Amino acid sequence: MIEYWNPLVERMPIDELEKMQEKKLKNLVKYVYQHSDFYKKRFDEFGVKPEDIQSLDDLKKLPFTYKVDLRDTYPTGMFCVPNEQLVRFHVSSGTTGKPTVVGYTQNDIDMWTTSLARAMTSIGVGRGDIIQIGYGYGLFTGGLGAHYGAEEVGATVLPASSGNTDRQIELMQDLGSTVIACTPSYFLFMNEVSNNLGVSIKDDTNLRVGIFGAEPWSEEMRVRIEEATGIKAYDIYGTSELSGPLFTECQCQDGIHIWADQFLIEVIDPETGEQLKEGESGELVITTLAKEALPLIRYKIGDITIISKQPCECGRTHPRIMRVLGRADDMLIIRGINVFPGQVESVLMQIPEVGEHFMIVVDRVNELDIMKVQIEMTDEAFSDKVNDIMSLERNVASALKHVLNIAVKVELVEKGSIPRSMGKAKKVIDNRNL
Numbered sequence: 065m066i067e068y069w070n071p072l073v074e075r076m077p078i079d080e081l082e083k084m085q086e087k088k089l090k091n092l093v094k095y096v097y098q099h100s101d102f103y104k105k106r107f108d109e110f111g112v113k114p115e116d117i118q119s120l121d122d123l124k125k126l127p128f129t130y131k132v133d134l135r136d137t138y139p140t141g142m143f144c145v146p147n148e149q150l151v152r153f154h155v156s157s158g159t160t161g162k163p164t165v166v167g168y169t170q171n172d173i174d175m176w177t178t179s180l181a182r183a184m185t186s187i188g189v190g191r192g193d194i195i196q197i198g199y200g201y202g203l204f205t206g207g208l209g210a211h212y213g214a215e216e217v218g219a220t221v222l223p224a225s226s227g228n229t230d231r232q233i234e235l236m237q238d239l240g241s242t243v244i245a246c247t248p249s250y251f252l253f254m255n256e257v258s259n260n261l262g263v264s265i266k267d268d269t270n271l272r273v274g275i276f277g278a279e280p281w282s283e284e285m286r287v288r289i290e291e292a293t294g295i296k297a298y299d300i301y302g303t304s305e306l307s308g309p310l311f312t313e314c315q316c317q318d319g320i321h322i323w324a325d326q327f328l329i330e331v332i333d334p335e336t337g338e339q340l341k342e343g344e345s346g347e348l349v350i351t352t353l354a355k356e357a358l359p360l361i362r363y364k365i366g367d368i369t370i371i372s373k374q375p376c377e378c379g380r381t382h383p384r385i386m387r388v389l390g391r392a393d394d395m396l397i398i399r400g401i402n403v404f405p406g407q408v409e410s411v412l413m414q415i416p417e418v419g420e421h422f423m424i425v426v427d428r429v430n431e432l433d434i435m436k437v438q439i440e441m442t443d444e445a446f447s448d449k450v451n452d453i454m455s456l457e458r459n460v461a462s463a464l465k466h467v468l469n470i471a472v473k474v475e476l477v478e479k480g481s482i483p484r485s486m487g488k489a490k491k492v493i494d495n496r497n498l
């Protein structure tokens with residue numbers, strides 16, 4: 065039997081959901097125009113007034129909001145409520161420039177928690193589960209976000225945070241964790257450490273579900289993880305600017321449901337900004353319909369995806385975004401061709417001899433981009449025969465060329481030499497000074 069956190073909302077007919085979205089959108093544009101100097105100025109510059117927004121179709125009249133807007137108005141210039149109404153801040157570390165600050169009213173926290181409670185219920189996680197949270201706690205939203213959602217559904221939380229991997233495995237065994245939430249990279253590392261300790265996650269623990277996110281990962285990686293550890297692996301999605309992790313796949317594992325009563329999604333052509341049709345691949349843009357402290361209008365989130373409004377077998381009517389290929393920011397341009405690290409991962413994971421850890425290294429030699437992919441061999445496939453190694457490198461290079469349309473140099477490196485990550489893995493070293 066399929067369980068729902070809020071069946072009435074989660075199964076609401078799509079036309080009713082859209083009516084609700086329309087009403088919330090109209091209120092939202094009035095709200096931000098009144099309460100945020102930033103939005104008033106942006107709307108005025110664009111020549112758009114709240115009254116111009118009468119239907120969902122009018123959404124495209126509104127200007128986009130960018131991550132750089134949050135940086136430019138650091139720390140709280142885009143907030144719509146005075147500080148005394150805030151109950152929490154989170155801060156995302158900017159790799160370049162200033163960090164971004166997100167503030168929450170109590171309602172914002174409640175909405176975030178509800179979103180995750182629905183998501184966790186949709187993957188069959190609830191009372192009786194012991195959820196080990198291996199996302200970092202603190203200014204990063206991963207740890208606390210998952211924590212609140214897990215408590216809300218009545219599960220028992222083990223707030224392990226990231227790191228201290230031997231101890232994580234010991235606790236997983238001793239306390240009987242049934243669910244792990246962390247980055248897929250960290251879980252792979254955990255599995256490696258646990259194998260080295262002589263503990264099989266599949267046979268020696270109660271783990272049955274993984275909630276993996278904060279970095280893109282491929283369908284092929286899912287197959288690897290599920291086969292190696294015997295768990296069901298689910299994708300979780302969100303970003304600190306929207307609150308934090310918010311949405312997961314349901315048990316159908318066929319796209320991530322985005323709660324339409326709280327968020328309005330569209331996919332656009334990243335070059336022209338034009339809205340694309342359902343089923344077309346483009347950049348995801350999200351409007352928050354219910355946030356109070358830091359609502360975002362047409363926020364360009366930077367991920368490339370496809371929206372599906374087709375009915376899902378789980379009975380939920382909320383639209384789905386299909387597996388995220390990568391962030392527009394992560395896209396590499398190699399000799400004029402767009403390459404996502406996720407595409408490389410998906411090719412590598414289909415080759416049984418190749419291990420889960422890899423690194424893309426890009427150099428520019430004599431004005432020419434050279435892409436190299438470093439891989440490790442799985443234990444099962446391990447060989448020290450030079451011929452075997454060379455033929456594996458050749459096979460991988462040819463599989464990558466077939467998908468990426470560029471020549472790639474493949475280098476087999478010693479097992480364990482590619483850096484392991486306890487958080488978001490770094491999968492690209494770009495030595496070009498672009």
Ligand SMILES: [Zn+2]
Nearest residue numbers: 314376378380
């Ligand atoms: Zn579903």
